[in-house]
Amino acid sequence: MGGRQVPVAEFTPASPITPSDAEEKSSRPETSLPENDETHAHPFSSLTVVGAGSWGTALAATAARAGTKTILWGRSEEVVNEINEAHTNSVFLPDCELPRTLKATSDLQAALADADAVMIVVPSSAIRAVSEQVAAHIPEGVPIAVCAKGIEADTGLLMTQVAESELANHSVGVISGPTFARETAIGHPTAVVSAFPFSYADRLTPDESPAVRFAMTLSTEAFRAYVSDDLVGVEIGGAVKNVVAIACGMMQGVGFAENTRAALITRGIDEMMVLAEKLGGRRETVAGLSGVGDLTLTCSSPTSRNMSLGLQLGQGIERKDCFEGRHIVVEGEANARSITDLARRLGVTMPICEAVRRILYEGADIEQTFAALWSRPIEAEPSAMDLSYSHPASQEAQEALARAAEKMS
């Protein structure tokens, strides 16, 4: 995989693995650098993952496998005991064996006491409340990676902005990408992007950059993190892809297939790019793992809870009966509203997200809504382009008209 080069993989673990950890020994890539070389970045020596659901557990397992001392905090005593005693989390990650070095606790204060870095991995609707709880116990200056995908209802804030507002004086970033928790937990090769506010100019001395240090902390032969400073681009991709995945599921549910999905994915990318750019993010970030990558994953498989919800609704299953009545986190559901609220406020047009919102919240018919989506006025692609002056044919026509007008005068 290509891209900007920062010395992420050029690393030898700073803290040696103890003999008792031998079975869990680090699978981080080998390096040619000497140990503890002060001129190069180091992974965090201890990591606390807040949230023992499917993604929090998968990330904690990854860090533990990478040789990082990792503590997983969960609010359920039952889940915590099972992780410590049976090394499984059957509620959120059935049939996955977790590293024996991974320790769990339901005591947030104890979990955070020695944290060198923290990852918050709860649903987007809980990020503010959980950040507030973390703020009461976290040691000063410890960097925080938020791993939820969404936009806050009412405020329209990104998840890192929500966390930052509760956790002043901490560097807050995001880790996101195309990552089904189960595949990550069982060690399928997976790639993400770790974004914190830093300049690429720092890449020669990245010791200070949490983006690089988190990437190192999680790095194994099966888990690779790229780094970025574009939090907006990364977060908008992660939030919007869930809504587009619901749309893809709905269309498949009512009986359409691959053409329709490809069109929704591609136009979904356009919606992400326009919104990200409006908020100061970069289009090329959206073209990366957290945007196009995650959108492709989520829209292609019923493993996705978002796609699966759309699929069931498209098949005519009542919302209350989807997932056999179980409560499953489907981020795109609440976010269809928060994203379109934000887009409307910013004057950004997001037709697919608007269509999903109408179906979910206004009782609109799926087939009629998508037929209306397809019948919208002709537009340029990409949508940021203004047909009237940038289309070469219309430009030629305008020039010819101008010449004719000149001759007549």
Ligand SMILES: NC(=O)c1ccc[n+]([C@@H]2O[C@H](COP(=O)([O-])OP(=O)(O)OC[C@H]3O[C@@H](n4cnc5c(N)ncnc54)[C@H](O)[C@@H]3O)[C@@H](O)[C@H]2O)c1
């Ligand atoms: N599961 C995945 O494959 C995956 C992958 C990447 C990103 N994510 C993102 O990670 C975030 C979390 O999703 P998940 O899949 O882990 O969900 P999940 O339902 O599997 O787990 C959610 C966890 O958060 C806890 N939680 C919920 N509300 C809480 C609160 N108020 N206080 C404390 N704990 C609370 C739950 O107890 C549970 O442990 C979402 O934003 C999701 O989009 C998920």
Ligand SMILES: O=P(O)(O)OC[C@H](O)CO
């Ligand atoms: O199951 P979903 O739809 O919440 O998707 C999980 C992850 O976000 C995929 O990257």
